[in-house]
Amino acid sequence: MSGISSKGLEELKNNGWLILEDGKKIKKEFKFKDFKQSIDFLKDIQPSADALDHxxxxxxxxxxxxxxxxxxxxxxxxxxxxxLAIKIDELYKMKTSNL
Known part of the structure; x- marks a missing residue:
């Protein structure tokens, strides 16, 4: 399994992901209208996470x-x-495009 390329890290940073712990972790905050939308977003992430086993x-x-x-x-x-970060960003865009 290989690491993320510098180009990939730059793409993630440009999409709002923070690079933490000397490049060992990425983090991003997603905002929604209410608690239900937050929970629904997590449910949207779950199939992709399971598919990648990550x-x-x-x-x-x-x-x-x-x-x-x-x-x-x-x-x-x-x-x-x-x-998974790219997929999560795609899911967020789909979920919030109708807000």
């Missing part, structure tokens, strides 16, 4: 969902983190 750390604060990604068993970021 699951994010998530905190929900009413209308905010904070997602953190890292590959724990590799001790840092991998292509799985990149793929």
């Amino acid at each position: 699951h994010p750390d998530v905190c929900i604060y009413y209308n905010r969902v904070i997602v953190e990604l890292t590959t724990h068993d590799m001790g840092g970021l991998t292509d799985l983190d990149y793929k």
Whole structure:
């Protein structure tokens, strides 16, 4: 399993992901209208996470969902983190395009 390329990291940063812990983790906050939309977003993420067998750390604060990604068993970021981050961004755009 390979790490995220510098081009991939730059793309994630441009999409609002924060690079944490010396490049070992990425984090992003997503905002919604209410708690129900926050929960629905998490439900939207679940199939993609299961398909990749890669699951994010998530905190929900009413209308905010904070997602953190890292590959724990590799001790840092991998292509799985990149793929899931891109998918999560796509899901967020679809969910919020009607707001």
